[in-house]
Amino acid sequence: MEARFNDCLRSHGFERRQLSEDVWAVDVPPEQTDIYLAAQTTCAKEAGFLTDEPVAPPSPEYLDGYYTALLETATCLIDRGHQVPEPPSREAFIEAGGSAWHPYDVIVDTLTQAGWNVVNAICPQPTGT
Numbered sequence: 093m094e095a096r097f098n099d100c101l102r103s104h105g106f107e108r109r110q111l112s113e114d115v116w117a118v119d120v121p122p123e124q125t126d127i128y129l130a131a132q133t134t135c136a137k138e139a140g141f142l143t144d145e146p147v148a149p150p151s152p153e154y155l156d157g158y159y160t161a162l163l164e165t166a167t168c169l170i171d172r173g174h175q176v177p178e179p180p181s182r183e184a185f186i187e188a189g190g191s192a193w194h195p196y197d198v199i200v201d202t203l204t205q206a207g208w209n210v211v212n213a214i215c216p217q218p219t220g221t
Contacts, residue, residue: 093139100135104128109216114154115161117216121208122200155186161218166195168215174199 098108101118106128108118120128136142150158159182166176176195179185185192196217203211 093141097135097139097141100138101131104131104135106131108219111161111216111218114157115218118219119209119212119216121205121212123205149189152186155190156182158190158218159185162193162195165215165217169195169199169211172211172214174211 101108104127106118106120108116111117118128133142159179163179166179169176175198177193177197179195180188180192194217199211200208
């Protein structure tokens with residue numbers, strides 16, 4: 093299923109890279125977010141990831157790994173001189189279901205397209221599985 097999903101995203105112009113066992117990254121310029129989200133939904137359906145059944149929230153174990161990956165991205169951004177929002181505690185992040193913080197929250201509005209491409213290539217955003 094992963095290969096089918098990746099091939100589909102690639103056919104829509106988005107390259108998905110595996111950063112670790114359960115963490116993937118996709119470089120998405122801000123102005124293509126809506127296009128990417130539509131492609132992601134289409135590809136998830138085609139690959140068999142989406143069903144009509146309700147989706148369970150991410151597990152605490154998954155969110156713990158995602159939080160760690162976001163901290164690595166934040167460190168990368170800070171090391172390159174970017175300001176990132178202060179992260180919540182790991183517990184608060186997990187309790188909020190992973191929606192409480194992202195290191196790119198502020199940066200997205202401060203970069204040109206070329207700058208975004210460079211920063212996202214050097215400090216990719218983890219996307220989970």
